[in-house]
Amino acid sequence: MRRLLYMIPVAIGISIIAFLTMYAAGDPIALIKAGKPNINEATLSGLRTYYGLDKPIPLQYVNWLMNILQLNFGKSLYGGLPVNQIIGPRIWPTIELQIVSLLIAFAVSIPIAVQSARKPYSKQDVAVTSFSLFGVSMPTFWFGLILIIVFSFTLGWFPSAGSQGVAGFVWWGNSFFDQIAHLILPVAVLVYVSLAQNIRLIRANMLEVLRSDYILAARASGLSERKVVYSYALRNAITPAITFLGIALGGMIAGAPMTEYVFSWPGLGRQYVTSTLNLDFPTIMGITMIITVMTLIANLIMDVLYVYIDPRVRIR
Amino acid sequence: MTETLLKVEGLKTYFYTEAGIVKAVDGVSFDVRKGETLGLVGESGSGKTVTSLSVLRIVPKPGRIVEGKIELKGENLLAKSEKEMQSIRGREIAMIFQDPSSSLVPVYTVETQLRDVLSAHEKISKDDAHKKILDLMNLVGIPEAEIRMREFPHQFSGGMKQRVAIARALALEPELLFADEPTTALDVTIQAQVLDLLEDLKKKMGMSLVMITHDMGIIAKMTSRVVVMYAGNVAEIAKTDDLYYRPRHPYTALLLAAVPRLDRKKTLSIIPGNIPNLIEPPSGCRFHPRCEFATKKCEEAPPVLEEVEPDHFVACYEWKNITLKGETGKND
Structure with missing residues (x-):
């Protein structure tokens, strides 16, 4: 039973590390811009706001964590489908x-x-x-x-x-x-x-x-x-x-x-x-x-x- | 003369390792008589354990019995099939190992392990096996047997584990029991208890006991005859008293002198040198490099066992020419 409780901090720890490493990897919006050079700044910043990428990273993490607890993994940056729908059938x-x-x-x-x-x-x-x-x-x-x-x-x-x-x-x-x-x-x-x-x-x-x-x-x-x-x-x-x-x-x-x-x-x-x-x-x-x-x-x-x-x- | 139970003749068991052939047992002969306790004594690596494993034909790889004769009640064990050997092991010849904490399987309860031995030899119902195991555990003096048989080996103390191992060896009332340094791994206080138990059970069951040890004290206390082994050979075979008072082999004499005695104010003597490398053993008598009486002849050909008096054999060329000091009683 005690082992079951140990799992919670471990899971949170891993999620924080994963979250930080991911942000170190690059900016997804920049990637979109690289793919479509003609896209205008307004659309980009609109996308940023839509996905919550404009907020500070700790806040993003807390938001994400809150959603996870309700089994809501957010929306994919690619095509905008809910992540649940992408992962589920796979x-x-x-x-x-x-x-x-x-x-x-x-x-x-x-x-x-x-x-x-x-x-x-x-x-x-x-x-x-x-x-x-x-x-x-x-x-x-x-x-x-x-x-x-x-x-x-x-x-x-x-x-x-x-x-x-x-x-x-x-x-x-x-x-x-x-x-x-x-x-x-x-x-x-x-x-x-x-x-x-x-x-x-x-x-x-x-x-x-x-x-x-x-x-x-x-x-x-x-x-x-x-x-x-x-x-x-x-x-x-x-x-x-x-x-x-x-x-x-x-x-x-x-x-x-x-x-x-x-x-x-x-x-x-x-x-x-x-x-x-x-x-x-x-x-x-x-x-x-x-x-x-x-x-x-x-x-x-x-x-x-x-x-x-x-x-x-x-x-x- | 009493009946011979086991006869070993010219036994050679070699280990084929990458470094070369280790001649662990090289031409060993002795016999075990019905009802006697025979001591098998020698330094570590002298081939005592391999000899007993050879008799049971369970020499681990890369070891192999190369030559020799092993007869149990006149039947050649080396000619038996593996299946026939399985029914002999445990039922006619059993063995107790040195370290009880490694000779019991850690993952099964004591009851399961003992039942496995029983059912390997006879069809037995679970209830009957349970009763028999209970009797066995009482016999070897394990208190609260009914509860303890459901426990795992790691829940037992060293002495109790060895009792379990003894119960396992005696489960099918074998006629011959090899006890391979059964007390070496135990506390001194427990040693005496286990030895007494073995002695007592041996008498009750009328079996023969081969006591493998390097403890001359145990030899004196328990055995009636002794086989002294050195580097895979037999050096001397004698009645225990004869051996103690009139040793004929220089090695035996040195072994006896190396036993600490409280009643003597002498420094403990040691045997100079080490046990030889068994891949390339010394030529001739294997003891000659450490022997103060060695002559040219000793380097040339190995000596054979000679009968120097009734029931006293020695493998030494010089036994007639030398006087050896044995035990001379307490007030030396």
Whole structure:
């Protein structure tokens, strides 16, 4: 419960930092002027007043905060749509993409990491570690582009952009399979990246745990190899991976800006990139706040989950 | 003569590390008789623990049993399948480890861990297991067993944890128990309690106990026979009394002299030098660089165990030519 209260100052702190950094980045009205050199000063100052950009920054912040508390994120500087309407429809595609990737990555990484750790430095393990080292070091946009070139343009197996077929063109027969077809490439990119990270993390932990005395003692008591590895070792090795999952879960809401951008995925990540390029302050702040709150909630969930996984954390 | 329970012959267990092959156990032979307490003594790194892990065939990688014979009641353990070994571990041969805080799994309750051991060997209902675990915990002297079995290892003190570990090792009433320095990690006041408990349970269950230690006091107190190990070899095997009063191996004599005694006003003697590097051990007798009686022969070929009197074996070329000082009683 006390942790819940801690979240409030943290959220406010992050919002202030974000607010200040954003203003250091540039003046959005100047950007409009750069785009339309013939615009007259009166319109510009009218826009300034309309968006409240003429007021001192602390006052702007307080106004913004008051609106946020009523879940009003303000209006976009680009097209004037309410930020809620911009963000709202983009949340689900992002969550869909991320959850699918995260689940696949976790489900696949555990058995691979365990097998790898059981036979360290074997051929299989070397293959797995090189594969994951590559996954960790490779830039996502580059991998995404390669996939698009190979599987969309050359082979034509999967669509290259968007989250569903457009203008009546549906992949693989019906709208459900169509969605899956659109998911495959971006999910492949995201899975590869988090798979690689997961495998490295779980493998390293497993290696350490498998060397511990309690594993030796469990073997000495005649427990089966399966029980020793999956019930005793994995349970202890997975705790740090859960922390990682927590961080991933928070960052998940932000989407994967690069991946979404490359695949034109209509999610928050791509919106984040677009809005930043446009200096669209209210939208940036809106998405930042969603990420902040989600990260804090994810951390809270992980703290609670920890108690179930590791009894030593339990407060007596 | 009493029946032999375990016979180890020419056991070699090597660790294949990047730096080279570590010959942790290199040609070890001894036997354990039914109902006896055998001491396995030696410095750290002399291969005591690896020997016991080899008997259970749970030598961790990159270690491997290279050669030798391990027979339990005449059956060759090295020829058993992994499945057969699993049913032998815990049920016929069990082991207690040095540090109880790391030998119990931190994430499961004591009851769960003990039940896992029971159900690894027999079909047992949750209720029956609960009753049996309760009995076991009472047997090893854990008060309020009904409540404590639902707790996690970190909620127990060191001594209590070791009692839990003992309960786990004895759950299936094994015939042979390896106790690997079971009191090293405990407070001195608790050590005696745990040793008494082990002695008591050993008698009750009629099992054989192999006491691995470097504490000569524990050897004197608990064992009937002793195997002295040095750098992966057996130096001497004798009845405990014979060993104390008539040591035949120079290393044994030095070990005995290094035991602090309150009734003597002598400075404590130390054994000069260090335990050798086991990747490239000294040629011949591995003890020769530290031995004051070493001759040319000792550098050439390793000595084999010779019977110097009934039940007393020593691996030394010079035993006939040297006189060693053993324990001579309190009023020296």
